[in-house]
Amino acid sequence: MHELSIALNLIEIAETAAHNAGAARVETVYLKLGVFSGVVKEALFFAYDTATKGTLLEGSRLEIEDVPLVVYCPTCQQEVELPSIQQFQCPVCGTPAAEIRRGTELELTTMEIMSDETETA
Numbered sequence: 001m002h003e004l005s006i007a008l009n010l011i012e013i014a015e016t017a018a019h020n021a022g023a024a025r026v027e028t029v030y031l032k033l034g035v036f037s038g039v040v041k042e043a044l045f046f047a048y049d050t051a052t053k054g055t056l057l058e059g060s061r062l063e064i065e066d067v068p069l070v071v072y073c074p075t076c077q078q079e080v081e082l083p084s085i086q087q088f089q090c091p092v093c094g095t096p097a098a099e100i101r102r103g104t105e106l107e108l109t110t111m112e113i114m115s116d117e118t119e120t121a
């Protein structure tokens with residue numbers, strides 16, 4: 001499953017960062033996900049829950065921020081947001097969209113962690 005390998009990769013990055021920050025566990029992981037990234041969110045949530053078992057991220061929440069599909073329109077000479085990934089053309093002038101500027105992201109943006117209080121002294 002595509003989403004499982006993505007989840008495993010995310011967890012690895014997050015766990016390394018959490019370790020480095022001295023975290024006892026991770027509360028929330030924030031992810032930017034482009035609508036054109038090809039990732040099925042439900043599948044990713046499911047894979048995340050399964051794959052975090054036994055890691056610092058077990059029981060943490062995955063917060064996904066949707067990033068809309070934005071292309072550069074050479075006719076309008078500006079970036080335009082596409083209302084749907086089905087219609088791959090500028091919603092203003094109808095020029096076929098060629099250059100994707102945003103919407104393919106899959107990016108861990110930030111995390112909320114709990115530090116281990118028993119360790120401090």
Ligand SMILES: [Zn+2]
Binds near residue numbers: 076091093094
């Ligand atoms: Zn246009």
